[in-house]
Amino acid sequence: MGELIEDPSLRGKRWVFKDRVDAGRRLAETLKAHVKQGDLVLAIPAGGVPVGVEVAKRCMLELDVAVVRKALFPWTTEAGFGAVAWNGRVFLNHEAMEAYGLTNSMVESKVEEARRSVERRLKELRVGRKPLNLKSRTVVLVDDGLASGYTMLAAVEACRDEKPTKIIVAVPTASVSAVRLLQPRVDLIVALNVRGGLIYAVADAYVEWRDLSDEEVKGLLYGFWKKNFS
Template identity: 55%
Template structure:
């Protein structure tokens, strides 16, 4: 618990590990906003790699917006956890409404954070997906699958913290998972790994992207 001061500190520690890997060829860092942007910037800075936004939004459970049963990615792909949907007893109308809401959020965020730039080219490159943590891993799964469609050289998932279940789940999908803080237990919260934690605002993301642009990374 509380092993990182904040997301920036966590990103620097991730960057230190990634910098030692011999397999990282022509990297492009794709941060999942909002929480993945501070650590993603630190990784991009250390590797001198372009920083891009991998906009993924969870498809929220109607009565519990903090939880999701799927995800929508920046390229319009929809991933649904069918087993969870069945267990929740969601109607077709509820699923459709939740997907539409997530899709709209993705479109708004892509417009807000893209800076008018085209999607990053993944073909033949090492793509590093960064977030501030893995709880269930389902949002990251959607990001990995979307990146795979671009024929990358390899896909690395880099997160400061994660539940053992989520890390094992994503390790079956990515070529490599870098996660310094893996925790087990009945409950898991990403925030518990940080001394200082708050929800990153859109304004903060935009300020970080200005920093990245000034460094020639965005």
Template identity: 50%
Template sequence: MIFRDRRDAGRRLAERLLIYRHNAIVLAIPRGGVPVGYEVARRLEVPLDLIIPRKLPIPSDPEAGFGAIAPDGTIVLNERLVAYCGLSVGDIERISKEVLAEIRRRAREYRGDRPLPELKNKNVIVVDDGLASGYTMIAAVRAVMREHPKRVIVAVPCSPESSVERLEKEVDEVVGLAVQPYGPFAVASYYESFPDLSDEEVKALINQAPVT
């Protein structure tokens, strides 16, 4: 299954999520998850908001991550990578502090003065444009779980099967349209158009969407 772009993926994904629309909210992971989440929220006629986890970059290879951190400080580590890279507790604390500062900067940029949404007793649908290892999504949903939602659903257009299995241990439901059972995986390969998004594009979609 190939998607034209993120919004096309969101429209297709939304059809699989209609059963969760009652008392629901969509939380999109910026930047790429926002166009997907926008279309899901619009189809379900529910509010759209953000959750902003980020990977914890490996110092020698910043494009790769050894785990992830959520806005509330929830940390998920790939213990094998931590050991392989020889990262100390001090290294992890320093990197986590730097990444958390960037999360808070982005939150101010995207949210402004808008209060955080109420998640208690709601169906919370956490959306991204795809899963890779899944650690960033795990950090996000663990933070969401602390707010006592009724149900947590992870929804993504594409993912490796291993990441779906990893997330199924964390949440009530994982909805994926294109789940790759084996072989090298790249989120971008499932899209005809997969451009980088700017902060301005993210804010424009958030401002157009239903709010809590």
């Protein structure tokens, strides 16, 4: 069971971070005691990239992207019944599939759609850069928050396939249910703002919240890589 490190003064509160950059800086301060040279950050696009860049920069760690795409229900562009990770790993929420009566053909179609999206995003963001080797290293998976936790779970399982020494999940904010889902599967969770209740939204932790464009995400990644590994 992975340990949870949180900020008790932020428990249950909303609007505790100015924006993702502020959240990344504060997350890095807590993480510094738990990482070392040679560890690496995997940021989940899009929202996890500005957070991950700040963590990697301030903890002086390498940075790569962990591209994960939801397998979406056919009638929505937001909610998913599973996810596909950058190495092809597929995670399915069978309870959700059964509850909503998804057929095998629906599942196969939406998983393939997510797989193509992952491949396309990897090419766009890495632009020829080789993925970092995770074997025998400590990996810090970063996102801007955890609602259900299933996207992060897919990332965790994909990481595990590559045999890292240790997996840390680091997020500014998380729901209690997401923490409980992930704790048995990782070594450490750092979630500064943990919130319970029936309704949880990642955006509620931020004063300034907006979607990031692909160009913004690319700019953040390329800027970091050029400055640190050119």
